[in-house]
Amino acid sequence: MARITGSNGARTAAAIRRVALRLIYRQGFAAMNLRDLAAQVGIQPSSLYNHIVSKQALLSDLMQEHMTALLTATDAAVAAAGPVLMDRLRAFIGHHVLYHTERRHEVYIANFELRALDPANHARIVAMRAGYEARLMALLREGVDAGELDIADIPVTAFAMLAMLTGICTWYRPNGRLGKAELVALHTELALNGIRRR
Amino acid sequence: MARITGSNGARTAAAIRRVALRLIYRQGFAAMNLRDLAAQVGIQPSSLYNHIVSKQALLSDLMQEHMTALLTATDAAVAAAGPVLMDRLRAFIGHHVLYHTERRHEVYIANFELRALDPANHARIVAMRAGYEARLMALLREGVDAGELDIADIPVTAFAMLAMLTGICTWYRPNGRLGKAELVALHTELALNGIRRR
Amino acid sequence: MARITGSNGARTAAAIRRVALRLIYRQGFAAMNLRDLAAQVGIQPSSLYNHIVSKQALLSDLMQEHMTALLTATDAAVAAAGPVLMDRLRAFIGHHVLYHTERRHEVYIANFELRALDPANHARIVAMRAGYEARLMALLREGVDAGELDIADIPVTAFAMLAMLTGICTWYRPNGRLGKAELVALHTELALNGIRRR
Amino acid sequence: MARITGSNGARTAAAIRRVALRLIYRQGFAAMNLRDLAAQVGIQPSSLYNHIVSKQALLSDLMQEHMTALLTATDAAVAAAGPVLMDRLRAFIGHHVLYHTERRHEVYIANFELRALDPANHARIVAMRAGYEARLMALLREGVDAGELDIADIPVTAFAMLAMLTGICTWYRPNGRLGKAELVALHTELALNGIRRR
DNA sequence: TATGAATGAGACTTCATTCAT
DNA sequence: TATGAATGAAGTCTCATTCAT
Numbered sequence: 001m002a003r004i005t006g007s008n009g010a011r012t013a014a015a016i017r018r019v020a021l022r023l024i025y026r027q028g029f030a031a032m033n034l035r036d037l038a039a040q041v042g043i044q045p046s047s048l049y050n051h052i053v054s055k056q057a058l059l060s061d062l063m064q065e066h067m068t069a070l071l072t073a074t075d076a077a078v079a080a081a082g083p084v085l086m087d088r089l090r091a092f093i094g095h096h097v098l099y100h101t102e103r104r105h106e107v108y109i110a111n112f113e114l115r116a117l118d119p120a121n122h123a124r125i126v127a128m129r130a131g132y133e134a135r136l137m138a139l140l141r142e143g144v145d146a147g148e149l150d151i152a153d154i155p156v157t158a159f160a161m162l163a164m165l166t167g168i169c170t171w172y173r174p175n176g177r178l179g180k181a182e183l184v185a186l187h188t189e190l191a192l193n194g195i196r197r198r
Numbered sequence: 199m200a201r202i203t204g205s206n207g208a209r210t211a212a213a214i215r216r217v218a219l220r221l222i223y224r225q226g227f228a229a230m231n232l233r234d235l236a237a238q239v240g241i242q243p244s245s246l247y248n249h250i251v252s253k254q255a256l257l258s259d260l261m262q263e264h265m266t267a268l269l270t271a272t273d274a275a276v277a278a279a280g281p282v283l284m285d286r287l288r289a290f291i292g293h294h295v296l297y298h299t300e301r302r303h304e305v306y307i308a309n310f311e312l313r314a315l316d317p318a319n320h321a322r323i324v325a326m327r328a329g330y331e332a333r334l335m336a337l338l339r340e341g342v343d344a345g346e347l348d349i350a351d352i353p354v355t356a357f358a359m360l361a362m363l364t365g366i367c368t369w370y371r372p373n374g375r376l377g378k379a380e381l382v383a384l385h386t387e388l389a390l391n392g393i394r395r396r
Numbered sequence: 397m398a399r400i401t402g403s404n405g406a407r408t409a410a411a412i413r414r415v416a417l418r419l420i421y422r423q424g425f426a427a428m429n430l431r432d433l434a435a436q437v438g439i440q441p442s443s444l445y446n447h448i449v450s451k452q453a454l455l456s457d458l459m460q461e462h463m464t465a466l467l468t469a470t471d472a473a474v475a476a477a478g479p480v481l482m483d484r485l486r487a488f489i490g491h492h493v494l495y496h497t498e499r500r501h502e503v504y505i506a507n508f509e510l511r512a513l514d515p516a517n518h519a520r521i522v523a524m525r526a527g528y529e530a531r532l533m534a535l536l537r538e539g540v541d542a543g544e545l546d547i548a549d550i551p552v553t554a555f556a557m558l559a560m561l562t563g564i565c566t567w568y569r570p571n572g573r574l575g576k577a578e579l580v581a582l583h584t585e586l587a588l589n590g591i592r593r594r
Numbered sequence: 595m596a597r598i599t600g601s602n603g604a605r606t607a608a609a610i611r612r613v614a615l616r617l618i619y620r621q622g623f624a625a626m627n628l629r630d631l632a633a634q635v636g637i638q639p640s641s642l643y644n645h646i647v648s649k650q651a652l653l654s655d656l657m658q659e660h661m662t663a664l665l666t667a668t669d670a671a672v673a674a675a676g677p678v679l680m681d682r683l684r685a686f687i688g689h690h691v692l693y694h695t696e697r698r699h700e701v702y703i704a705n706f707e708l709r710a711l712d713p714a715n716h717a718r719i720v721a722m723r724a725g726y727e728a729r730l731m732a733l734l735r736e737g738v739d740a741g742e743l744d745i746a747d748i749p750v751t752a753f754a755m756l757a758m759l760t761g762i763c764t765w766y767r768p769n770g771r772l773g774k775a776e777l778v779a780l781h782t783e784l785a786l787n788g789i790r791r792r
Numbered sequence: 793t794a795t796g797a798a799t800g801a802g803a804c805t806t807c808a809t810t811c812a813t
Numbered sequence: 814t815a816t817g818a819a820t821g822a823a824g825t826c827t828c829a830t831t832c833a834t
Contacts, residue, residue, distance in 0.1 A: 167361020559761020
């Protein structure tokens with residue numbers, strides 16, 4: 001009967017986010033319904049509203065948290081790689097691959113549920129996404145300027161690289177044939193081979 | 199309001215498919231509703247059912263038609279490229295890029311609405327998709343066996359290439375900065391550079 | 397190609413009535429739909445309207461034809477029984493049982509779909525039904541007056557007899573355990589035993 | 595429009611069942627719609643689903659409750675009649691008549707909406723109904739074996755008796771010409787006269 | 793914080809019917 | 814006489830959300 005003060009609420013909120021990520025990933029935001037979400041959390045639908053403002057706000061929060069975390073973690077990984085350009089580019093790619101296997105639900109949602117956001121939220125998330133793409137484009141430009149990369153069109157190349165690297169989260173399964181290290185190695189080579197000056 | 203005298207069933211059916219592709223592409227299948235579809239076609243919602251069996255069957259039909267067309271057109275393009283392996287691989291890539299710019303609605307839907315299919319339809323479409331991937335993998339294997347390609351993991355590479363090339367249809371707009379020929383050239387190089395023996 | 401002039405239409409109309417009786421009997425008037433009716437007749441739903449005025453009119457026609465036929469046949473059977481009261485009563489009962497096994501679809505519908513009729517049709521059919529009940533009540537009264545029957549309440553007894561005898565069409569099946577003659581004999585005794593002076 | 599403060603779930607559920615019985619009795623299950631049901635209960639159609647699973651489940655529940663109540667009450671009435679066979683038979687008949695006047699909506703529905711049940715529910719209700727018929731047949735057999743009844747065919751006679759006694763609920767009105775006691779007396783005599791050894 | 797009951801909007805779909813051909 | 818295509822009304826049911834308790 002005694003409730004662990006101050007902990008149940010937070011635990012419920014966390015469960016809601018966790019289950020929501022899974023459901024939106026599997027079914028899509030529009031197809032996910034709050035009944036199922038509540039049921040899998042173990043509460044009644046009306047109780048969700050003690051933890052979320054609305055279905056739309058839940059999506060927007062999940063996306064924003066994800067984008068913030070992605071940008072922060074990416075910057076840290078690149079910064080930790082030191083000053084050498086190719087090290088930083090490898091760090092970006094490696095981190096992207098790892099992040100996209102470890103948090104593929106968030107990633108998938110952030111990529112494919114943008115259209116479900118209402119205009120205000122949409123603008124905010126798209127801006128953060130553009131920031132991520134801009135970081136890659138800056139690295140590519142640096143490499144071109146330094147004569148280490150051979151790239152005909154930086155934006156198209158950046159999009160192509162991101163599409164390739166992001167595609168992982170549509171088929172990756174944690175217990176699949178390949179380990180994370182192998183995935184990182186394979187994709188780093190595929191990506192860099194495509195652009196390295198030779 | 200006004201009934202179009204001499205209205206043509208085939209024309210209506212085609213309009214339904216055309217509008218449905220656009221709406222599903224923009225909003226997603228779950229978020230699209232038949233009211234809007236009917237309105238944009240210029241008929242009443244109930245009239246849709248003179249041409250479709252159900253919303254689900256409409257999706258499944260659109261996907262199946264697309265996959266059939268894609269496989270047929272791909273096979274023709276590759277066959278037309280002659281016997282040389284690298285010509286056929288270039289033909290596959292080039293055709294993929296062109297097809298994915300010209301029919302990006304169908305492509306996008308076929309890639310991202312699989313989860314909206316009911317189990318029977320899902321299995322059917324996934325099998326056709328696997329056929330498409332198998333065609334690329336066969337070309338890659340041929341190239342490896344002939345010593346022209348250097349590929350560490352054929353399935354992963356095939357998925358990566360397809361993800362990269364398919365990504366185009368998420369950002370391509372018909373009147374954008376780049377023409378189709380440039381897109382084809384850029385992506386062919388990016389893809390082949392990643393795997394060519396050097 | 398050559399059509400048997402003047403016969404197809406009539407044949408279709410007859411088929412509609414035949415199928416309608418079966419469907420209404422099985423599913424009820426409200427649950428029967430014209431799509432199924434048309435399909436079982438082998439035409440398109442819109443073609444039904446070359447033969448019927450409306451779903452409601454079809455029901456009303458079927459009922460009215462049935463009631464007319466029932467009244468006519470009953471009168472003939474009773475008249476053929478000669479002048480003796482008990483012969484006429486037996487004729488009424490026997491005819492009722494036979495008719496209710498042979499045309500149980502019509503009978504069932506006429507008894508249980510009255511509420512589906514619109515007011516005008518309802519009044520017409522109820523009046524004919526009352527005529528049928530009145531014929532039985534007249535026979536019972538004659539029997540009471542002649543001292544051959546012992547009946548406490550003629551209307552209630554008439555209703556009870558009719559309910560009992562009509563009940564047959566809820567369970568009778570043409571190839572069942574009992575033949576028609578046995579059914580007639582059994583029910584005649586049950587009915588008469590209940591009211592015969594002793 | 596006004597929301598009834600402190601509204602009571604149990605009360606609403608009971609109202610739904612009460613109104614549903616009346617509407618199904620009057621119009622038939624297929625012709626009854628949930629809009630009308632909700633309106634007569636005083637709630638919105640969607641609110642019905644806080645209390646029922648589906649229209650079909652509502653019907654099935656109503657029937658099942660009725661059959662359970664009928665069987666229980668019948669067994670109690672017969673048991674209370676003591677050991678004498680004819681007393682028990684009279685108790686069965688008398689109870690049937692009373693029950694069929696007092697709960698004629700339920701009775702009528704249980705008799706004439708069987709076809710509206712889906713297969714699983716249909717089988718369940720038909721089995722309970724067969725149990726009721728079996729109770730009467732057992733009494734009749736006992737009477738025949740004891741030499742008190744003269745019955746040519748027990749099943750047919752049971753069906754005929756039940757049809758006769760059940761017919762009451764098609765015409766009985768609470769404030770009609772006859773009181774319940776008279777109805778019981780009249781029908782008991784009609785039924786027993788038909789089968790009593792003489 | 794959790795819930796049961798209610799809501800209004802709207803979803804897909806069915807239906808009887810019409811009408812030009 | 815038959816049909817394909819259209820219609821408007823209506824049907825059951827789902828959904829996100831609210832609110833008193």
